[in-house]
Amino acid sequence: MSKILSMRNFRTSTLGAALLLVTAYASPSFAAGEAVEIPRQEWTFSGMTGYFDKAQLRRGYQVYQNVCAVCHGMRQLYYRNLSEPGGPEFSDARVKDIASQAQVTDGPDDNGEMFTRSGTPADKFVLPYPNEKAAAAAMGGAVPPDLSLMAKARAPAHAHAWYTEPYFWMVDIVTGYQEGGADYLYALLTGYADEPPAGIDVLPGLYYNEAFPGHQIAMPSPLADGFITYEDGTEETVANYSKDVTAFMMWAAEPKLEERKKMGLTVMIYLGIFAILMYLSKRALWRKVPH
Numbered sequence: 001m002s003k004i005l006s007m008r009n010f011r012t013s014t015l016g017a018a019l020l021l022v023t024a025y026a027s028p029s030f031a032a033g034e035a036v037e038i039p040r041q042e043w044t045f046s047g048m049t050g051y052f053d054k055a056q057l058r059r060g061y062q063v064y065q066n067v068c069a070v071c072h073g074m075r076q077l078y079y080r081n082l083s084e085p086g087g088p089e090f091s092d093a094r095v096k097d098i099a100s101q102a103q104v105t106d107g108p109d110d111n112g113e114m115f116t117r118s119g120t121p122a123d124k125f126v127l128p129y130p131n132e133k134a135a136a137a138a139m140g141g142a143v144p145p146d147l148s149l150m151a152k153a154r155a156p157a158h159a160h161a162w163y164t165e166p167y168f169w170m171v172d173i174v175t176g177y178q179e180g181g182a183d184y185l186y187a188l189l190t191g192y193a194d195e196p197p198a199g200i201d202v203l204p205g206l207y208y209n210e211a212f213p214g215h216q217i218a219m220p221s222p223l224a225d226g227f228i229t230y231e232d233g234t235e236e237t238v239a240n241y242s243k244d245v246t247a248f249m250m251w252a253a254e255p256k257l258e259e260r261k262k263m264g265l266t267v268m269i270y271l272g273i274f275a276i277l278m279y280l281s282k283r284a285l286w287r288k289v290p291h
């Protein structure tokens with residue numbers, strides 16, 4: 001009897017705890033605050049058959065190198081990564097050329113001195129500042145964050161609360177929506193306004209941005225139409241620059257994305273065929289057995 005009672009108690013308390021959790025979550029204080037609606041973009045790397053558009057990654061690198069690299073490092077990348085399969089796939093000669101334009105600090109030499117030499121494909125991307133203090137000093141206190149993992153480090157708050165609009169969440173789960181970071185980065189780069197909306201005072205040294213949480217960011221608008229010359233005829237607009245550099249950041253954050261998606265799809269097809277075979281053999285085996 002006491003056993004049954006304690007079992008019942010256990011059940012009741014578990015149920016109680018679960019209910020409490022759900023209500024706590026569903027209460028408005030847990031809701032996403034002033035989440036900005038981040039529009040979703042079309043990306044070649046979304047979905048089960050996602051892949052990187054190599055030409056886009058090459059353009060994206062160009063944008064990073066010519067604009068963003070003045071302030072932001074990408075410390076996880078080596079120049080050689082730029083020619084590896086699944087990435088921008090620059091030719092080896094081009095990567096050698098790109099790397100050779102970088103000034104790498106090396107050493108110490110036989111006299112114990114550090115020295116600079118031109119880069120090779122085996123070198124890491126050269127960082128714009130030797131350390132965060134130097135970056136902060138140069139940027140008036142704001143440190144430009146490293147961009148290697150940025151596409152994974154940011155995701156917009158879901159614009160739809162799961163307890164009022166569960167449909168949106170389920171679609172995202174089923175379709176495997178993983179482009180939140182990319183959508184946010186695109187919105188950030190295209191989110192500068194010439195004038196902040198009436199009634200908003202932007203603090204000195206900050207800039208109004210539609211997508212940035214709080215809307216005031218220490219990064220000045222980095223792009224402008226026609227800023228960078230594209231070699232492949234793609235239109236030179238802020239929208240295209242932003243899209244391309246975002247794709248590049250996505251690749252940097254997940255260089256094996258293509259491999260992962262291909263493997264996933266193969267496994268799903270394999271399991272599908274396997275399931276059919278299992279079903280057929282089950283039927284064949286049990287056919288003569290009365291059941």
Ligand code: HEC
Pocket residue numbers: 063064067068069070071072139142143144145147150154185188189212216217218219220222223245
């Ligand atoms: C003049 C220097 C400068 C340039 C050029 C620049 N940035 Fe920034 N960036 C910053 C600073 C400073 C911050 C930190 C802003 C803050 O925390 O308010 C920042 C922040 C960011 C963030 C983080 C935003 C967040 O959600 O926290 C991203 C992403 C970013 N920059 C991307 C880029 C890209 C992509 C480019 C090139 C197209 C670029 N930046 C060019 C200075 C720069």
